[in-house]
Amino acid sequence: MLRFWQLRRDGEIVHVAVRQQRLITVLAVRGPSLRNYVAGLLWPDCPEPRAMESLRVSVHLVTRQIPGILAKEGSTLALDPVVQVDLYRVRALLQESSAGVGPAQRALLDLRDAELLPGWYEDWVLFEQSRLQQHRLRALTTLSRSLLQAGDCEAAAETAAAALEIEPLYEGAVRALVTADLGMENSVSALHAYNSYAAALRRDMGVLPSEALMKLIGAVPAYSPLLASQPLAHSVEDFLPVHGGEAAVLPVPLAVGDPRTEALLAVGFAPRADH
The missing domain is CATH 1.25.40 (Serine Threonine Protein Phosphatase 5, Tetratricopeptide repeat)
Structure with a gap:
């Protein structure tokens, strides 16, 4: 049942109709179950008598096509223990x-x-x-x-x-x-993993990573030649420089020349940069 549904006997594929597949699957996933429970699970929109009749037909078809796969004990249905x-x-x-x-x-x-x-x-x-x-x-x-x-x-x-x-x-x-990544001394990959997560977390949930994760990423040097070579993003809100493990995200866009830009966005750029 993992990745696709398939039934094999002695290495040969056994072709089973979808209706019978559903019965076998319920018993495989849920284990031994009462007949009325299985009927209600497989035919939830049908009245109980009709659902029980549909189950009876499915059990008959499975038993006829694949003898020995089901273990039937009164009101309980299960797969035979030999089924893997x-x-x-x-x-x-x-x-x-x-x-x-x-x-x-x-x-x-x-x-x-x-x-x-x-x-x-x-x-x-x-x-x-x-x-x-x-x-x-x-x-x-x-x-x-x-x-x-x-x-x-x-x-x-x-x-x-x-x-x-x-x-x-x-x-x-x-x-x-x-x-x-840090244990392998791969700080660039560690920083990439953190920044991708922080950006997605802020975009989807509107929150920052936990303090523990911020402290962990603080082990990565704040200045990197890789970051220094990148121009300032057009959308300030999408740029996530790292400083001491904290994601410096602005709540609102900034105008060109806004004095707040220097304090919040200088991290990660070359010293004395004019951005």
Whole structure:
């Protein structure tokens, strides 16, 4: 169910109609469930008798096409325990990663690609997608911190970047990425990660990064030849020079010659610059 839906038996793909896919998926995600619960989840807009009849038909079709995949015990439906589900492997990996154990490279690859049922938009699927995404985000961030503690800054940076692919405004992942870049003495990348996050945070949320992150980026020298070579941006509000770890963002545009410009925007430019 990760990245795409597919059923295989003995290495061969088994083609299953969408209606039967939905039944198998509910049981794979939610585990053993009461029949009326499954019927209500799959046919929420139907009266209960009609939903139960639709479920009965789906169970019959699945049982006939794929004998042995379902375990039926009275009012309860489940997948047979021999069925292997990729989601279960990722759930176990999430627990390992949250504890900071397990092979880091395998965890990174599995968690980065663990997108649940893309293209499915039913409410119960969207809920499960969001829940898995949040678990992946926290696990990747925790794994990045564990790698930092182990002294593997390169793997920590890669893992933090994978977390930011899920949620670009997750500050814990930004902090891990900046720390990893600084640990590799890559201050330009650290500054770029911070500035990108600060700009997006201000644009989308109207707030500044936390004081802890500002102090962390304070380890980057305020003056950089790279910044010094850049002209003053046309829109002052979009320019985010760094001074002591603080993003100097103006609340309103400034007119040319405004005396406030020098104090707020001189940081990062060459000494005695006229800007």
